[in-house]
Amino acid sequence: MNSRTAQKPKVGIFGLTGCAGDQLALLNAEPELIALAGRVDVVVFDMAISRKEEWQGMLDLALVEGSVCSQRDREELEKIRKQSRSLMAIGSCAVWGGLPAMTAHIPVKQLNKQVYDDGEVFPKAMGAEPLSSFVTVDFSIPGCPIEIGELLEALAAILAGGEPQRIDFPVCAECRMAEQICLVQSQNRVCCGPVTVGGCKARCISYGRPCDGCRGPVDDPCYDATREMFFRHGLAKADVVDALRRFSTPAWVERNLAADFAGDPQRRGHHRSQTKESGT
Ligand code: SF4
Ligand code: SF4
Ligand code: SF4
Structure with a gap:
């Protein structure tokens, strides 16, 4: 790693429970991704590069996709939060609960019974929740999947030391x-x-x-x-x-x-x- 690379903000891209569609949208935006890679140092990208267990340092920004649907998700999210100066929820699962929360008004026990009958429940499920139910979320980009232009504009604003513009029209x-x-x-x-x-x-x-x-x-x-x-x-x-x-x-x-x-x-x-x- 040269000194120029070392000065770039360190970014991690993580996936909890979801379809990984937001990470895929980012991967598909190849020209923008290459431009982004020139401005930040992506040290974790669950869908694309090294396993996150290998990264032990502090991140400037964590992008987290998916909702919290299990104790494992919750522990992972809390670990990411501790390792990150700022955290951005990407995709409606992360921002609102999304599709996994569709059945959250039905008791988890009842759902488990329907899906697994009396068998072992895997993974240990809990009602789907957005990230903000457990940790502080600094920025949110909704969508299923996200609009890549909206994400890149938000990242540009954050990298410039500002705040992403919030969309407040329907x-x-x-x-x-x-x-x-x-x-x-x-x-x-x-x-x-x-x-x-x-x-x-x-x-x-x-x-x-x-x-x-x-x-x-x-x-x-x-x-x-x-x-x-x-x-x-x-x-x-x-x-x-x-x-x-x-x-x-x-x-x-x-x-x-x-x-x-x-x-x-x-x-x-x-x-x-x-x-x-x-x-x-
Ligand atoms: S119109 Fe826009 S917000 Fe509505 S479902 Fe389609 S992509 Fe989503
Ligand atoms: S918000 Fe949509 S695209 Fe993103 S993880 Fe959830 S289901 Fe997949
Ligand atoms: S103008 Fe009509 S069709 Fe268009 S988004 Fe609104 S309700 Fe839907």
Whole structure:
């Protein structure tokens, strides 16, 4: 290692329980990755280079993918946190709990029984949680997988001694800017765009699919306007709650959305049948 390399910030890229899609997205961004490698010293990259057990020093920044689904995950995360000056959660599993948290409202014992019957549970599972349930998270990049441009912009800001810009607008904003036809208004389809954090350029809508909320909830969503829009189109906000449960911790959904939907199940039943009758 020459002296120039030694002065670069040391970065580790780790994976807990997840599909490794965020690490893969980073690996696939070859030109950007090469540029990044010129500015930082990547000393751990679970998916790409040496085993993390070999790294014992202090990191300037740890990028951690995946949610905490076992005691082993938790211990590993706490070790990473102790070894890192800053920690960034990458991907909706790490930021919100993500897909593994989809069933977190079901008791773990019940899930284990369904999957393993009376056999040994492997690994020792616990309800999926985001990183912030256990350690301090300095920066978060949501997405399933992450938007590589957003990650690189955030890294550039951090390397320059600043803070990454926080996206505080919903997917709807980008959808309207791209002049997409709204799928709620034109096809009465459930779309999580109004309550989901933007940054993906409304990718799914551009392919004719509604937003599934993969980037997690936006700060301060317009609940009332969303509810009224869904109501006008024979849908219920409860449908958005169901959709958001796929990517966000149930605790967040219950705290921020479910209470606000009191009474919606009746509405939903009524309007679903209306929607069916109207042939949409
Ligand atoms: S956020 Fe999505 S891409 Fe990333 S680990 Fe989780 S499931 Fe995979
Ligand atoms: S509700 Fe969905 S389809 Fe309609 S504007 Fe928002 S993101 Fe686009
Ligand atoms: S449109 Fe929604 S589901 Fe699709 S990438 Fe964007 S946030 Fe994720």
